[in-house]
Amino acid sequence: MKKVYINSIACISAQKTFDNSEFLDEVIIHEDQVVYAVEPVYKDFIPPAAARRMAKGIKMGVAASKMAIKEANLKNVDAIITGTGMGCLRDSEKFLSGIIDNNEQFLTPTSFIQSTHNTVGGQIALELQCKGYNFTYVHGSNSFESALLDAKLQIELDEAQNILIGGVDELGEHTTKLHKLIHHIKEEKVTTNTLLESKSSGSMFSEGASFFVLANKKQESTYAEVVSVKIYNTLSQNEVSELVLSFLKENDLDIEDIDAVVLGNNGDFKFDGFYNELTSTIFNNTQQICYKHLFGEFNTVSPMGIWVALKILKTQTLPEILKLNKKETSSYKYILLYNQYRGENHSFTLLKTC
Amino acid sequence: MSKGIAITGMGIISAIGNNVAENFQSLVEAKKGISRISKIDTIHKDEIMVGEIAYTNSELEQLLDLSPDNNYSRTGLLGVLAAKEAVANAGIKDINTYKTGLVSATSVGGMDMTEQYYYEYLESDRNYKYIEGHHAGDSSQKIAEQLGINKSLVTTISTACSSAANAIMLGARLIKSGQLDRVIVGGSDCMSKFTINGFKTLMILSDTYNTPFDENRKGLNLGEAAAYLVLESDAVVKAENKNVLAYIKGYGNANDAFHQTASSDHGDGATLAMEKALQVAGYSAKDIDYINAHGTATGNNDLSEGRAIIRVFGENVPEFSSTKAYTGHTLAAAGAIEAVYSILALQNNVIYPNLNFKTQMKEFSITPQLKLKEKTLQTVMSNSFGFGGNCSTVIFSKEQ
Numbered sequence: 221m222k223k224v225y226i227n228s229i230a231c232i233s234a235q236k237t238f239d240n241s242e243f244l245d246e247v248i249i250h251e252d253q254v255v256y257a258v259e260p261v262y263k264d265f266i267p268p269a270a271a272r273r274m275a276k277g278i279k280m281g282v283a284a285s286k287m288a289i290k291e292a293n294l295k296n297v298d299a300i301i302t303g304t305g306m307g308c309l310r311d312s313e314k315f316l317s318g319i320i321d322n323n324e325q326f327l328t329p330t331s332f333i334q335s336t337h338n339t340v341g342g343q344i345a346l347e348l349q350c351k352g353y354n355f356t357y358v359h360g361s362n363s364f365e366s367a368l369l370d371a372k373l374q375i376e377l378d379e380a381q382n383i384l385i386g387g388v389d390e391l392g393e394h395t396t397k398l399h400k401l402i403h404h405i406k407e408e409k410v411t412t413n414t415l416l417e418s419k420s421s422g423s424m425f426s427e428g429a430s431f432f433v434l435a436n437k438k439q440e441s442t443y444a445e446v447v448s449v450k451i452y453n454t455l456s457q458n459e460v461s462e463l464v465l466s467f468l469k470e471n472d473l474d475i476e477d478i479d480a481v482v483l484g485n486n487g488d489f490k491f492d493g494f495y496n497e498l499t500s501t502i503f504n505n506t507q508q509i510c511y512k513h514l515f516g517e518f519n520t521v522s523p524m525g526i527w528v529a530l531k532i533l534k535t536q537t538l539p540e541i542l543k544l545n546k547k548e549t550s551s552y553k554y555i556l557l558y559n560q561y562r563g564e565n566h567s568f569t570l571l572k573t574c
Numbered sequence: 575m576s577k578g579i580a581i582t583g584m585g586i587i588s589a590i591g592n593n594v595a596e597n598f599q600s601l602v603e604a605k606k607g608i609s610r611i612s613k614i615d616t617i618h619k620d621e622i623m624v625g626e627i628a629y630t631n632s633e634l635e636q637l638l639d640l641s642p643d644n645n646y647s648r649t650g651l652l653g654v655l656a657a658k659e660a661v662a663n664a665g666i667k668d669i670n671t672y673k674t675g676l677v678s679a680t681s682v683g684g685m686d687m688t689e690q691y692y693y694e695y696l697e698s699d700r701n702y703k704y705i706e707g708h709h710a711g712d713s714s715q716k717i718a719e720q721l722g723i724n725k726s727l728v729t730t731i732s733t734a735c736s737s738a739a740n741a742i743m744l745g746a747r748l749i750k751s752g753q754l755d756r757v758i759v760g761g762s763d764c765m766s767k768f769t770i771n772g773f774k775t776l777m778i779l780s781d782t783y784n785t786p787f788d789e790n791r792k793g794l795n796l797g798e799a800a801a802y803l804v805l806e807s808d809a810v811v812k813a814e815n816k817n818v819l820a821y822i823k824g825y826g827n828a829n830d831a832f833h834q835t836a837s838s839d840h841g842d843g844a845t846l847a848m849e850k851a852l853q854v855a856g857y858s859a860k861d862i863d864y865i866n867a868h869g870t871a872t873g874n875n876d877l878s879e880g881r882a883i884i885r886v887f888g889e890n891v892p893e894f895s896s897t898k899a900y901t902g903h904t905l906a907a908a909g910a911i912e913a914v915y916s917i918l919a920l921q922n923n924v925i926y927p928n929l930n931f932k933t934q935m936k937e938f939s940i941t942p943q944l945k946l947k948e949k950t951l952q953t954v955m956s957n958s959f960g961f962g963g964n965c966s967t968v969i970f971s972k973e974q
Contacts, residue, residue, distance in 0.1 A: 300829075305709055307732070312768075316689055319771050324617045332772035333834050333961065337681065337710060337732035342962025345829040351846055354829040354964055355740055358683075358710035359730040366729040370744065373751050398695050398705045453676075453718050453728035519709070564715060565728075 221376045222436045224446045225574065230287035231527045232257050232280045233428040233515050240291060243531045244539045247514065249413060250424065253406040254396055255516050257428045266347075273330070274343070275308040277390040280429035281340035282347055285384055289348070291441055292433035298380035299353035301371050302341035302388065303363030305519020309392035311335040317394070340388050353380070361484075361561035362451045363387060364430070364523045365569065369449050371434045378436070386431035387520030396425060404562070406487070415487035415513040416544070423486035426516020430523035438574055443530040447471055447554075447570040455566045460497045464558070467568050479552040480507040480532065482525045483544070484559035486517040491563050498558065499544065508544035522559040526569060529555040533573045576854060578821025578974045579746040580811045583664025583804035585656040586914045588901045589625030589797050593659055598918050601926045602946055606900045608783050608795050616770055621781050625797025625902025626765060627652065638720070645703035647684035650713035652800035653762030654720045660758060661721055664804035665816070672755035672810055675727035676718045677745045678802075679737030679761030681906035683710035686766045713762060727754060732906060734960030735868075736827070737761050738801070739909030739968050743825040745805050755810050760802030760910035769796060769905065776835060778872045784903075786869035786896035787876050787942045789933035794870045797902025801910035803917075820917045823953065823971040824857060826850025830963035836874050841882025843965035844868075844957065848886045851955065851967035859887045861953055862969070864925050866912050867942070868957040869896020870903050879957065880938050893943040895928035909958035909966065916954040916970045923950050 231237040235248055238260040248258070257280060262271045265283040274282070281302070289297065306312075311334035318327050333339070338356035345354050353374075357366035364387030371383040399405045399422075406422040415424050434446065448471055455463065468474065481503045483495040499508050509532075515524045532538050532552050553573050560566040586593065589607025590600035600607065611624045629637070634651040635644065638658075646654075657676075661669065687704040694701060706712070714730040727748070731740045738761030745759035763769075773779050773796060780793035811818060828850060830843025837844065852859065868879055876896075883891055897915050904911050919925060928942035953971045960966075 305711070307710075315772065316685075316692060316768060319689070319767055320692060324767070324771055324774075327771055327775045329772070329775040329835075332768075332775055335772070336734050336961045338734055338960070338962040338964060339834065341733070342829070342834055342964065345831045345963055346834070349831050351829050351831050351843065353827045354733070354962070355731060355744070355827065356733050356962075357729055358680075358732040359714060359728070360709060360711040362729060363711070369727075373747060373753070377747075377751060394692070395708075401695060401699070402702055402705050404706070451727055451729065452725050453715060454724045459725070565711070 222378055224372045224375045225435050225438050226432050226443045226446060226530060227435045227439055227441050228288045228291035228433040229443060229527055229530055230284040231430045231524060232259060232284050233524055234258065234426045235514050243535055247541050249411060251411045253410050253424050255424060255426045256391065275311050275334045277308045277388050278340050278343050281386060281388040282343055284429040284431040285344045285386060288384060288431040288433050294382055296348055296350055297382045297384040299374065299383045300341055300344050300350055301355045301367040301383060301385045303357045303367040303520050304337060304340060305360055305363050305389050307337035308334045308339055309390055309395055313392045313394045360565045361519055361522060361559060362565040362567055364520045365449060365451050365567040369451065372446055372449060375434055375436045381436050383434045384431060385434055386429060387523040388429035389427050389518045389520045391425065391427045412513045416485050416510055418487045419489050421488055421490050423488050423517035426518055430527055442574060444533045444571045445574045447572050449569045452566040454564060457494055457497050460494055461502050464498060464502060471570060475502050478506055478554050478556050479549055480509055480555045482509045482529050482555060482557040484512060484522060484525065485510045486512045494560055507547040507549045509542045510544045511542060522567065525557050525559060529557060529571050533571060576856060578823040578971055579749050580806050580818045581803050581820050581822060581917060582806045582816045582818055583660045584819060584914050584917060585659025585663060586801040586911060587627055587652055587656050588799035588911055589627055590900050594914065600900065601915065602924060604927055604929060606929055608902055614765055614767055616767055618770060618774055622779050623782060623795045624765060625795055627798055645707045646716060647707055647713060648686045648764035649680050649682055649762045650716045652764055653678060653713050653717045656800035657717045657721055657758055657802040660802040660804050669722045674723055674756040675748060675754045676714060676723050677729055677741040677757060677759045678714040678717055679731045679741040679906045680710050680713055680763055681732055681734055681737060682763045682766050682769060684708040684712055685768045686764050689767050733964040734962055735905050735908055736958040736960035736964045736966040737906035739958035739966035740827060742822065742909060742913055742968050743827060746822045746825060749805050749807050756806045758802050758804055761907040762800035763798060763905045763907045765796060765798040780871065783930050784871035784899055785930040786871040786898055786928055787935060788931050789935045791871045791873060791876060793872050795902035797904040799901060799904035799907045799911050801907060801914045803913060820920050820970045820972060821974050822968060824851040824855025824969035826854060827966045830965055832963055835961050837878035837959060841878040843963050844879055844882035844959060845885045847965040847967040851969050855969045860890060862892050862955045863951045864892055864919060864954045865894035866916050866954060866956045867894050867896045868959045869898055871898060877937055880940060884938060884940060891940050893925045893947060895926055895943040897926055899929035912956045913968060916956045919954050920951050920970060920972050924948055
């Protein structure tokens, strides 16, 4: 089986992450329960006339995909695989409110077209003129991991050499209101510095796009090797540690081999217990890392955890703001990531320096 | 040549039947399920025709024995019903005996409920339960739960109208690579005001019965449906002495990279998808005995697909027909619906008529199969194309 490498990264998030020469050099301390992406100058990536017609999710996705392809030093890829929890949500909201407000009259097709979940993947194909395999996964917090798993399979089985994968979601005003109503978004204001310790339900919501080129060959730009990725629809809290142990065993690793664990804590006291289960037991002595206090929570935020892990592996540095505990780890070889959302759609991703 | 992946069970609910047997009966009796819309109150009701499923949501809830506080969208309800039939058909008693996953497709997801309560949510908490059922992955999680699939690989694909074909494709690859021993694959989409109005603005809805591959075609009829297949590894088939219904022999996905909603004039993406599928199967064009075409009856699709078929098959185009005149276009479910029809064609050695056809298209000379035809079939090719330039082909075969 071929090994799978990540040869480039691109991230547009609620932090200034689109410049790959930096690694959270300046951190934005959020002070709200809904935080928006810091966007790059799009005209560097998309002609302004085209950008004006694009939804935010499409713009973020197309720009991030072009950054990733450039860093991998490619002109094109064999396949494009995208993950999105909600697709271009603002257009879905716009089209639906149009239907209701005007009793199904005076509608135009643009927002309907953009509301289709695979719009970002299709637009990237159009921009790159990439006629290869093009899939979009829409499975909650495992949307991106499904794309990662699919790409990894194709490279391992030698069906493709370079694959662009990404996760993208945008905030929509009405949906944000609804998620506040059901307390998936915190009722009270919360900050980057307090989110992880908050004792209430819900999280800080955000948006963004993360794209990567996966390849079968190492090159100068390579960040890491994807050793393994597993997804689970359900898990109970008391099964998590046991599962991690068997996951490590399958990869011939012990707990001590893991230099850092990147966790999806999002400050929701009802569900962070899944992570505490690991940090208080088997990873008690391991460097623990969190990132959602910087990036917020949304269906495709987990690739931002991967972005963090890849930056650590490549630079061998760990910004203080990401540390959940204080360990004196000097070198990073293996990083394990664990994510879930509201107790469902769990993922484990294992990365290794190369 | 790669070995085919065994299909050991199937289930379906569509406008022409509530299970596999009813669907097959309608297909051979040329009984279409297209009518005026009855379950959604839309101002377009006199200008469109649809393929609706007779059951109401509460009838479906009763059939599935759901508690009154459930938050199933109609997509979820239809999906569970079809997936349960597939699992029963495969003779599975305990789903966890083998490593079993689910790959489901949908485009509508929980939009049917969201569009009913969109503003009401702001006024009253009565229907809050549906808020978290909106996203596309929700119906898949519910189907997995109802089938007893826990702690396993469950995911959802949404690539518009090729979604379920892509779910079948991923499922086949998950078995081939040894990630899973067994996987339930398919798709579900219910009717919604959102999709009716969306297709209406694109001006591709017919005001009468849809007529695939007809010169005077006026557009598509929307349909709602769900269908699922059970795929199993050779090891499971052998250990359980399973009856294999057919094999997934080839598959291919390509992107037209032409336009967000229209297909290229000469069907570049469609041609690539068919060629890839033939290549994976180790077949050449002459090995295909019947094509179940995408054939939505829009001006653009049927011309582009017809030309692509000619590009792939040249002078020797096998019998082809679209079954959209029976069911309407069932969007993300279509690839699974037509997979079930393809397998039934192989099992019964029949080719279904392309209903409602009157006038030959002038751009080419190929004509769909117009009468039910008995023919020994070894292979069937099924096409599904979607927005975003997404083109998919799956090839089913009798022999592995």
